[in-house]
Amino acid sequence: MGGDVSAPAGRVVRVNGPLVEVEGLGGVAMLELVALGPDRVSAEIVALEGTRATLQAYEYTGGIRAGDVAEATGDQLVGVLGPGLLGHAFDGLLRPLSDAPLWLGPERAAADAAREEAAWRFVPAVGIGDRVERGDVLGTVPDSGSVEHRVLAGVAGEVTWLAGEAPVRASDVVARVGDSEVRLAERWPVRTPRPIRDRPPGVAPIHTGQRVLDLLYPLASGAAAAVPGGFGTGKTMLLQQIAKWSDADVIVYVGCGERGNEMADVLDGLATLVDERTGGRLIDRTVIIANTSNMPMMAREASIYTGICVAEYYRDMGHDSVVIADSTSRWAEALREFSNRNGDLPAEEGYPASLASALAAFYERAGRVTTLGGRTASVTVIGAVSPPGGDMTEPVTTDTQRFVRSLWLLDRELAYARHYPAVSWTGSFARDAEPLGLWHSANGDPGWARRRARAASLLAEADRLADLAEIIGTSSLPGHERMVLLGGRLLRDGVLLQNALSRNDAFCSAAKGAALLDLVLDVVDTCQVLVERGVPASVIERHDFGPVLRAREDVGPDDAAAVTERRIAVLGELEGLA
Numbered sequence: 269m270g271g272d273v274s275a276p277a278g279r280v281v282r283v284n285g286p287l288v289e290v291e292g293l294g295g296v297a298m299l300e301l302v303a304l305g306p307d308r309v310s311a312e313i314v315a316l317e318g319t320r321a322t323l324q325a326y327e328y329t330g331g332i333r334a335g336d337v338a339e340a341t342g343d344q345l346v347g348v349l350g351p352g353l354l355g356h357a358f359d360g361l362l363r364p365l366s367d368a369p370l371w372l373g374p375e376r377a378a379a380d381a382a383r384e385e386a387a388w389r390f391v392p393a394v395g396i397g398d399r400v401e402r403g404d405v406l407g408t409v410p411d412s413g414s415v416e417h418r419v420l421a422g423v424a425g426e427v428t429w430l431a432g433e434a435p436v437r438a439s440d441v442v443a444r445v446g447d448s449e450v451r452l453a454e455r456w457p458v459r460t461p462r463p464i465r466d467r468p469p470g471v472a473p474i475h476t477g478q479r480v481l482d483l484l485y486p487l488a489s490g491a492a493a494a495v496p497g498g499f500g501t502g503k504t505m506l507l508q509q510i511a512k513w514s515d516a517d518v519i520v521y522v523g524c525g526e527r528g529n530e531m532a533d534v535l536d537g538l539a540t541l542v543d544e545r546t547g548g549r550l551i552d553r554t555v556i557i558a559n560t561s562n563m564p565m566m567a568r569e570a571s572i573y574t575g576i577c578v579a580e581y582y583r584d585m586g587h588d589s590v591v592i593a594d595s596t597s598r599w600a601e602a603l604r605e606f607s608n609r610n611g612d613l614p615a616e617e618g619y620p621a622s623l624a625s626a627l628a629a630f631y632e633r634a635g636r637v638t639t640l641g642g643r644t645a646s647v648t649v650i651g652a653v654s655p656p657g658g659d660m661t662e663p664v665t666t667d668t669q670r671f672v673r674s675l676w677l678l679d680r681e682l683a684y685a686r687h688y689p690a691v692s693w694t695g696s697f698a699r700d701a702e703p704l705g706l707w708h709s710a711n712g713d714p715g716w717a718r719r720r721a722r723a724a725s726l727l728a729e730a731d732r733l734a735d736l737a738e739i740i741g742t743s744s745l746p747g748h749e750r751m752v753l754l755g756g757r758l759l760r761d762g763v764l765l766q767n768a769l770s771r772n773d774a775f776c777s778a779a780k781g782a783a784l785l786d787l788v789l790d791v792v793d794t795c796q797v798l799v800e801r802g803v804p805a806s807v808i809e810r811h812d813f814g815p816v817l818r819a820r821e822d823v824g825p826d827d828a829a830a831v832t833e834r835r836i837a838v839l840g841e842l843e844g845l846a
């Protein structure tokens with residue numbers, strides 16, 4: 269680390285878990301990183317009072333004693349951003365996971381050196397003498413996958429020098445703009461949002477490939493969503509599906525205090541899957557940041573900012589990035605742990621009073637922006653929330669709901685019934701559904717909003733009638749209400765249910781999703797017509813709707829035409845009942 273070694277060193281006076289108090293550090297600032305003890309354990313200054321500083325340590329403080337040296341580094345918590353991130357796994361502080369545990373210590377230096385030694389090719393996109401603006405692309409670096417790695421100008425000016433064909437290392441200068449040097453890798457303080465030009469009006473959807481989301485609770489690209497759900501309701505599975513199948517350019521998957529084997533699953537899953545859009549491996553568009561439950565707790569706190577920072581880095585290149593954080597509740601626990609040790613006055617359920625603003629600081633870094641270089645690009649944020657005991661009134665859940673545009677609430681009853689993804693149609697919401705409907709209208713699917721409204725009302729009506737039927741019995745309901753019950757079942761099992769383990773069903777294109785919903789809605793309409801014409805409800809109920817229910821698994825992930833064919837066949841059969 270290029271710290272200011274001349275700053276006066278301090279001495280550790282108190283250690284309480286990740287909380288360390290230091291006396292005598294001179295000329296330091298809030299958020300500065302300090303190296304503690306002979307192992308140079310990294311810690312960040314979170315409070316200053318005279319010459320006394322309170323630090324939040326990112327590594328085990330087990331070996332630190334009172335009297336140990338505390339040395340300011342002159343740096344904040346920075347991520348080294350450059351080629352070599354995609355397809356790899358890092359810890360909460362963006363250290364390669366395969367490398368040594370200590371960050372500021374000698375092992376870190378060796379790991380950094382290894383990363384810096386890696387050789388890259390720089391392919392200029394400008395010529396010497398060209399005039400560039402801040403954020404313009406100076407050149408590209410072929411990385412492992414199909415995500416174009418772009419090196420941007422940090423300042424406006426004239427290109428005065430460009431690296432030649434020889435391989436370059438991360439720390440090498442690859443261009444000069446005026447007098448200013450542009451290196452392949454840059455260091456950025458992860459807690460500071462990277463600058464943008466502005467936030468353009470308008471929305472566009474992110475396609476997740478999960479029907480219940482894309483059809484009912486869509487998410488705008490650059491917006492934030494949360495997935496609250498009790499223990500084992502399928503949060504991680506849903507987030508992993510989104511990581512695999514959403515139409516983003518770059519995925520940053522932050523495993524935050526969850527099980528380590530789940531992160532291994534993510535890596536394995538992505539490594540073997542092919543990205544249909546690019547033909548490359550899905551892993552090559554993904555950066556994994558893992559701070560699992562067995563790793564130091566406070567690095568969790570940093571890990572979500574690290575994740576956002578990496579996503580902003582790719583956004584600035586012009587890519588649409590998605591940050592997935594599993595789970596923000598484990599992150600909030602780290603906040604609580606630290607603030608309790610610090611003796612802060614606890615607010616609700618022991619969380620610090622700053623919980624809401626910390627959550628806001630995370631979700632508000634989502635956005636669809638015009639980059640400094642003039643490209644439209646986005647950071648979308650999706651966070652899991654694991655309320656203890658499934659209690660949706662606890663602070664992390666209620667605060668989160670205020671800051672997100674879409675809420676995908678997982679329902680315990682649905683999960684018990686193995687209806688996956690267990691996204692509730694009573695507690696979920698999508699605040700941008702209306703403008704996204706207009707977007708669909710303008711982009712080839714004018715029926716999107718109407719289809720969504722019909723599905724929502726069919727689900728609500730079917731739920732209401734199911735409650736009633738439980739009391740008075742289905743056979744006491746009039747025929748047209750029995751058709752609503754039938755339609756609700758077809759909609760739930762034939763459209764909303766999605767098998768994450770099926771080749772055909774794990775991912776669903778927008779066109780296939782629309783065709784499946786049209787299939788169910790048309791079947792319901794036809795059944796209603798049959799009832800009106802006097803066909804007994806029981807006759808229709810006994811009809812074999814297997815072809816409707818199996819369509820999602822029978823036809824390919826993007827085969828809307830096959831669904832349409834099936835619709836024609838099924839409607840024909842139904843007509844035969846009249």
Ligand SMILES: Nc1ncnc2c1ncn2[C@@H]1O[C@H](COP(=O)(O)OP(=O)(O)OP(=O)(O)O)[C@@H](O)[C@H]1O
Nearest residue numbers: 497498499500501502503504505506688689767768
């Ligand atoms: N889409 C799905 N398809 C099939 N099975 C699923 C699906 N989603 C969840 N499951 C089943 O539910 C189990 C629990 O899912 P998951 O681990 O995603 O829940 P979670 O909410 O993340 O749990 P935790 O609270 O422990 O983090 C899975 O192991 C799997 O058996």
Ligand SMILES: [Mg+2]
Nearest residue numbers: 503504505526
């Ligand atoms: Mg989980």
